[in-house]
Amino acid sequence: MKTLRQLLQAKTYGILSIAPDARVYDALQLMADKNVGALLVMDAGQLIGIITERDYARKVILKGKSSLDTPVREIMTDKVLCVHPNQTVEECMALMTDKRFRHLPVMEGNKLVGVISIGDLVKEVISEQEQTIKQLESYIHR
C-alpha cells in the first residue's frame, strides 16, 4: 500500500482553505468552484478547524439559519484530526471508517502538507486492485 506522501503528489489541488470570519456562503461557493466537499479553516497560517458540506447541512439548513449571515467559525469543527505523510492508505481508511470523517489534513511536524479525502483513498484502492487482477491474469495465461 502507498503512503499518503505518494498519494499527495498525484493530487491536482493543494490545500483549499478559508478564513474563520468568511461567510458560510463563501465557503460553499469555493467548495462548488473547486468541486470539493471540505475546506480547512486557517487563521494567520494556522489550522484552526475544518468545515464540510455536512456541517452546512446539519448546522445551517436544519437549524433554519442563513449561510449569508453565518460565519464559518460558528459551524466548523475545531478539534481537527490530522495524519502524517508516512501513514498508509489502509491506516487512513480505518481512521475515516472509525471516526466517520471523509477528510484528513496531512501534517508533517507543524507544516500542513495536504488533505486526503475518502475519494482519493477509494481511487487508490481500486487502482491497486486493478493492478493485482492484471498480474494474476498474466500469470494464468502464461
Ligand code: AMP
Ligand atoms: P465529512 O465526513 O468529512 O464531511 O465530516 C463529517 C463531520 O466531521 C463534519 O462535522 C466535519 O467538520 C468533521 N470532520 C471532517 N474531517 C475531520 C477531521 N479530519 N477532524 C475532525 N473533524 C472532521
